[in-house]
Amino acid sequence: MFIIGELINGMYKNVGQAIRKRDKSIIQEIALKQIEAGVDALDLNCGPLSENPLEDMCWLVETVQEVVDKPLCLDSSKPRIIEAGLKIIKNKAIINSTSADLEKLEILVDLAKRYNAKLIGLTLSSKGVPQNKEQRLELAAEIVAYCSREDFSIEDLYLDPVVLPINVAQDRQRDILDSIQEFKVISEPPPKTIVGLSNISQGASQRPLLNRTFITMAISFGLDAAILNPLDNELINAIITSELILNRQIYCESFLKAYRKR
Numbered sequence: 001m002f003i004i005g006e007l008i009n010g011m012y013k014n015v016g017q018a019i020r021k022r023d024k025s026i027i028q029e030i031a032l033k034q035i036e037a038g039v040d041a042l043d044l045n046c047g048p049l050s051e052n053p054l055e056d057m058c059w060l061v062e063t064v065q066e067v068v069d070k071p072l073c074l075d076s077s078k079p080r081i082i083e084a085g086l087k088i089i090k091n092k093a094i095i096n097s098t099s100a101d102l103e104k105l106e107i108l109v110d111l112a113k114r115y116n117a118k119l120i121g122l123t124l125s126s127k128g129v130p131q132n133k134e135q136r137l138e139l140a141a142e143i144v145a146y147c148s149r150e151d152f153s154i155e156d157l158y159l160d161p162v163v164l165p166i167n168v169a170q171d172r173q174r175d176i177l178d179s180i181q182e183f184k185v186i187s188e189p190p191p192k193t194i195v196g197l198s199n200i201s202q203g204a205s206q207r208p209l210l211n212r213t214f215i216t217m218a219i220s221f222g223l224d225a226a227i228l229n230p231l232d233n234e235l236i237n238a239i240i241t242s243e244l245i246l247n248r249q250i251y252c253e254s255f256l257k258a259y260r261k262r
């Protein structure tokens with residue numbers, strides 16, 4: 001499982017405030033804590049309230065890079081912000097994300113190729129969130145077809161079915177899990193799959209229980225990667241145990257080491 005730490009997101013009050021005040025120490029501490037927990041990469045998101053998202057993103061990249069030597073995941077819906085981040089990232093970058101819209105694919109697949117970055121493709125379009133599995137697969141196939149045509153390696157493509165909160169979309173969850181499995185048959189070699197895990201429990205009580213139950217199920221449907229809170233120990237234990245039971249290759253060595261130490 002490829003794990004991306006979600007905690008550097010302006011959606012969190014302390015992070016939003018640290019970004020506004022240009023308080024490096026808070027951001028660097030959150031970065032290091034996630035690295036210690038064994039993440040493979042760090043998501044960087046200025047949050048919905050950022051007034052200068054381009055400057056904020058560049059400041060986040062520079063601040064985190066001072067203390068961390070791991071891939072960074074540029075989380076923004078605006079291609080110009082992603083490009084600004086790519087220009088200053090020293091390590092490998094992950095573009096988070098493109099949608100299935102052609103205007104976005106054109107810009108972001110080109111950027112991913114030029115900067116040798118991985119690319120997350122949301123199965124979303126300007127028409128909105130897909131209402132069922134078939135629509136998700138159609139959008140996924142459009143993203144894969146575009147990447148193949150442009151010679152972007154499908155193994156560097158992570159398809160995201162877009163996890164919806166359980167409290168507004170209880171009847172959609174089974175479709176989302178099935179999509180994770182079915183994305184794999186779109187091409188050979190297959191694309192990878194990813195979810196933003198905490199979406200499932202937004203606005204719900206029992207968030208940790210929902211998160212770890214969902215990830216356990218998603219792993220059994222073949223999930224490759226997740227953006228999540230790596231400081232939730234029970235969540236990490238559930239991931240390790242799921243992969244152990246499925247005898248899946250664990251590509252996150254540090255989690256495996258953590259498990260063996262117990």
Ligand code: THG
Nearest residue numbers: 006009011012013097120160163195196198199227
């Ligand atoms: N797919 C991809 N990228 C993503 C998402 C996705 N990036 C953003 C998001 N979804 C994943 N990251 C988060 C980070 C935080 C929360 C949810 C998803 C979260 N935050 C608290 C809340 O909203 O309740 C913040 C409040 C607080 O604690 O201060 O839940 O799906 N590719």
